[in-house]
Each structure stands twice: as C-alpha cells, then as structure tokens.
Amino acid sequence: MKSASAPDSLPADGIDTVAASLAALRPPWRLRVNHNHATLVSLRGDQHQRTVSVHADLLADPAFIAVLPQWVASNGKVGGSVVQAALRIVQERMHASRRVNERTALPPWEPLGSVLNLDAMYSRLHGDWFAHTPKPAIAWSRAVDPGRQLTHIRFGCYRSGVQARISLHPRLHQPWVARVFVEFVVFHELCHHTQACRPMRGETAHSARFRQWERRYPHFVLASAWERAYLPELLAGTTPVLAGISSRTR
Ligand SMILES: [Zn+2]
Numbered sequence: 101m102k103s104a105s106a107p108d109s110l111p112a113d114g115i116d117t118v119a120a121s122l123a124a125l126r127p128p129w130r131l132r133v134n135h136n137h138a139t140l141v142s143l144r145g146d147q148h149q150r151t152v153s154v155h156a157d158l159l160a161d162p163a164f165i166a167v168l169p170q171w172v173a174s175n176g177k178v179g180g181s182v183v184q185a186a187l188r189i190v191q192e193r194m195h196a197s198r199r200v201n202e203r204t205a206l207p208p209w210e211p212l213g214s215v216l217n218l219d220a221m222y223s224r225l226h227g228d229w230f231a232h233t234p235k236p237a238i239a240w241s242r243a244v245d246p247g248r249q250l251t252h253i254r255f256g257c258y259r260s261g262v263q264a265r266i267s268l269h270p271r272l273h274q275p276w277v278a279r280v281f282v283e284f285v286v287f288h289e290l291c292h293h294t295q296a297c298r299p300m301r302g303e304t305a306h307s308a309r310f311r312q313w314e315r316r317y318p319h320f321v322l323a324s325a326w327e328r329a330y331l332p333e334l335l336a337g338t339t340p341v342l343a344g345i346s347s348r349t350r
Pocket of ligand 1: 292305
C-alpha cells in the first residue's frame with residue numbers, strides 16, 4: 101500500500117526516456133520496473149543481456165532517474181550518493197506504510213488510560229496463573245529521560261532470591277500503552293519467577309518450557325503484535341496518533 105505522501109509515479113514517457121538512455125549505453129542495458137520490496141535496484145546479466153531492475157517508486161524520483169544511466173554505466177561508481185539517498189527515502193516510506201498496515205491490522209485494544217492500578221493488575225495475574233508460587237514484589241524502575249531515544253528497551257526485569265522482585269520499565273507507564281502489553285510483560289517476568297522456583301539444571305532463560313508457559317497468556321498474539329507495531333514510540337519516548345482505536349477489549 102502506498103502512503104498518501106508517495107509521489108505520483110513517473111509518466112510513461114519519462115520511463116521511456118530513461119529506458120532509451122540505458123539502451124543507448126555501450127553495452128546496452130534493459131530497464132525492468134519491479135514492485136519487489138526486498139530489492140529496490142539490482143544489476144544483472146552477461147555480455148548478451150544486461151538488465152537493471154528498478155523499483156517503481158524509485159522511478160518517481162527525478163534525481164534518481166537523472167543519475168541512473170551514469171550509475172549503471174559506471175557499475176555504481178558515479179552517482180552513488182544520489183542513488184543511496186533515493187533508496188533511503190523509498191525505504192523509509194515503505195517502512196512507514198508497513199507500520200500503518202501493522203497497526204490497522206491489530207484487533208481493537210484498550211490503552212492503559214490515565215490511572216493504572218498496577219497492584220490490582222499484578223495480584224489478578226499472579227492469582228489467576230501463578231498462585232502456586234510465592235508472590236514477588238513489583239515496582240516501576242527509575243524514570244528515564246522521557247524524550248530520550250533508546251536503541252533497545254528491556255520492558256521488565258526479574259530478580260530471584262528470598263526477596264524476589266519484578267521491575268517494569270517506566271515507558272510502559274503511559275496512558276496510550278496497551279493494557280494487554282503491560283500485562284504480558286508482567287506475565288513474562290512471572291514465568292521467569294516460576295523457572296526460579298522450579299529450577300532445571302542447565303536451563304536457559306527463554307527455554308522451550310518457558311516459551312510454552314509464556315504462550316498461555318490469553319492475549320499473547322495481540323500483545324506480541326502490539327509490541328512490534330508500537331516499538332518505535334516506546335523507544336523514542338513519544339506518543340503515537342491513536343485515531344484507529346475505536347473499541348475496547350474489556
Ligand atoms: Zn525474559
């Protein structure tokens with residue numbers, strides 16, 4: 101799906117002009133227009149047939165088409181920076197459009213809202229699923245600079261011991277964040293707690309047994325998809341536009 105800001109594709113005669121310039125090269129190149137999202141531009145062929153395959157969105161960039169014949173003739177040595185810049189723009193646009201699709205494909209979900217009773221949520225999860233284990237303490241970990249771009253984020257942390265303890269990343273504590281995702285992080289940490297209570301020699305943290313327990317969380321699929329879809333805002337410390345949320349899971 102194209103995003104609204106995508107440029108109109110190049111008129112057919114524009115493509116013909118590029119194709120003619122490529123055909124005039126010695127040796128001649130054939131232009132193939134692709135709609136393949138994995139490889140935006142590729143050069144291939146032998147002494148008989150040479151083809152440059154270009155994604156249709158790249159052909160809508162005048163700077164790119166201006167440099168394409170020289171870039172092809174020089175085997176990528178001339179105009180590399182122009183080609184790279186054009187690729188980046190198209191990739192970013194595809195990425196944004198994929199994200200929109202991921203978000204619209206999510207079933208309705210409920211944001212935390214302005215008041216989260218963490219203790220109540222936690223007691224319910226522990227009581228429903230982990231009552232056979234002692235209940236660790238839970239707390240939010242120390243706040244990070246709200247606007248700081250993070251490169252990775254550890255949503256929850258479990259410490260075993262007599263004073264077992266779960267801590268949650270403060271970026272989960274925002275009104276727009278999905279309730280099922282916060283619950284899922286707590287559930288995940290309680291699975292680590294269960295592991296610590298019933299240790300198996302040589303077991304890794306996210307073992308097969310662990311993954312099996314984790315999948316018992318009733319909204320596992322939604323929570324995992326939600327995490328993928330909204331990770332950029334969680335990393336950036338920004339708030340997404342949530343116009344798409346119309347109904348609530350409960
Ligand atoms: Zn883990």
